[in-house]
Amino acid sequence: MSEERPEYPEYTVRALNGIPEVQPGDDLAKLIAAAGPDLADGDVLIVTSKIVSKAEGRIVRAADREAAIDAETVRVVARRGTLRIVENRQGLVMAAAGVDASNTPAGTVLLLPEDPDASARGIRAGLRDALGVTVGVVITDTFGRPWRSGLTDVAIGAAGVRVLDDLRGGTDAYGNPLSATVVATADELAAAGDLVKGKAAGRPVAVLRGLPHLVVPEAGEGAEEGEAGESDTGARALVRDPQDDMFRLGTSEAVREAMTRRRTVRAFADDPVDPGAVRRAVAAALTAPAPHHTTPWRFVLLESAESRVRLLDAMRDAWIADLRRDGRSEESIARRVRRGDVLRNAPYLIVPCLVMDGSHTYGDTRRDAAEREMFVVATGAGVQNLLVALAGERLGSAWVSSTMFCRDVVREVLDLPADWDPMGAVAVGRPAEEPRARPERDASAFVAVR
Template sequence: MEGLEVLPVRGIGDVTAGDDLAELITAAAPWLRDGDVLVVTSKIVSKAEGRLVDVPADGPEREAARQEILAGETSRVVARRGPTAIVQTHHGFVMAAAGIDASNVDKTHLVLLPADPDASARALRAALAGRGLRVGVIVSDTMGRAWRLGLTDVALGAAGIAPLRDHKGEIDPYGNELQLTEMAVIDELAAAGELVKGKCDGVPVAVVRGYPGVGEAETPGAVTLLRDAASDMFSLGTAEARAEGLRAAATLPGGGAVRMSAQSQDGPVAARPGAAVERALATVAELVEAEVTARGIRLTPAERSPAGWVALGIDIHRVRAALAAEGVASSVRTGEDGVVIEPHDAGKVEPHDAG
């Protein structure tokens, strides 16, 4: 690849419901050619598809309507701070306010994201192919990034261009085999296109020229870039994750304690807990006095009074919550002089070797 050229498409004008985007774009850019990548702002796709909703022009009624629309477009709330809500849309995108936009539209409407951005990209690519052009299409929108200030355009939909470039298995100049490197090509091209567009310039489409392998075949859409829940290490904001943790701690299973018989009670035995248990005990070390035995974690009341047993119950919950935070399930066995919390799975207690 020798280089890329990024070109604005000017003169498209205002887009309304039912407009033929392929016609508008080719009329404004008769210079398009095979192999170009069209980066099309989702706003005009939504307008052409009629994805607008009526709202009051101002006042508290407008905000109430916006909140109702936001709730309808939200699959789950990821984080909320003041008036700002980061949510996951029904498409799977994580973004501020579900991508609902009030810019470049009259005050009595809000613009929603396209219902299926990949399908929108495929339809526009097919319409351009009907005009003799083999191109790639990216439907883009602006997003923030975790841990970074500022906004950038990313791909919500794509057709005719591979969304990822996979470098796994390639050898770098130092002889190292690449293990994880996958480049989000359509996001990179969407960001490049934004450099010649801009919300205030009236340029909703950019063309990136010079990227190889465009428009030749059907390709997976931008949905390929969505991270699934199982691999998402940051699926909640800080406050939401803390609240979820507290809810989990309040609903730990196994509340029905099993009474210990005289034969099964454990005396103090030198033991070495697994690393997860060690971390859990370190978390509550300043609040709970616990003794590690071969069976588990023994807790006894500081005094044999109602208040002492209540305090013991609190300590039990602290330890079990700390274990759960480390991914360790546990159960509780009661005795005359206290309880033993038995960690399971990753929390297995390993006795010291005799020697």
């Protein structure tokens, strides 16, 4: 029964006393109705998930809690020692997948409700049947939060509640447009309820009264029979979509994800490339190891179409001349040139170069060759950093060796110093399509242990 927001809203929140220890199979709505016979239309019930899990029989034998966490984990977000932050089967990102070894008999663990939104809908319907009231229900669990110390309760399930208050499109008190403000109302309700609840003291349910505008209609009151009321999206709406989640991974997991995403892209979309993203990737490249405390990397950024075409045309002409000297047929030459179009199709090019500033000269062929190899390896490490950082920016790339076969041409066209050695070219852009899955490789096949 939604109402207009009052001009000066105020609310009260109190814990319900008298709810017994919940057992598997118990009807939570009846237990809550018995403890709160004075519940009224527009109230919001804030229910600890632990009693929902117990009523739904989500108590399992588990001598090894870690194994139970593994079973409930879909994706590891971050790991530090034995602590794991994971995405669980309910789509929630939290510590230990929500598997709780407290408030449950020894030798057992408590799993979260299988479908918290469905559990909330069941409690709401049960209270309507028992007391004839239209209420909202929020099921809560305790979370830690990025950037903040301490724990708080948040909504993991909801029914009959506007879980998000979207203020975008409005204005603030000064007339400034609101373009990003979406309030997590259900989480605020969960935290308010937790101030008065006491899980260990037998008070697992709180009642918030005074904000009926947050309660959405029942079916038949503005909603089709059998469907949720208007704006009754459930707490699932609070889970951020992966593509919008800038903090989806922990530090080491993000590095591994970026390395996994680093794939050679052969086809690029026409979308322009953000020069700032490229410069951030170059900054990452400069953290690579190098011999003698040197900085052997230089990166030439071809941001204009004119500079890219001029370079690629000159390289193509040099390549064709080489192929003709090799005795290739014109048909074979044309085929090979077409295969080299990955650079021409990219909206951005980078030419990494090696400089030998700071290198040592020994006057010995073997040692001088090894000295250059050290610098070449360092340049490769810098380019790898660059490619991984580009992947972290959601940019595809392809590192090809073509500039190494016509270094004089590249230096002349790009007006580079004589001691800059082009080390291939990196095509950059948004991939035109998702790369095919990388085949799994057994790391042991590439390792020798002595």
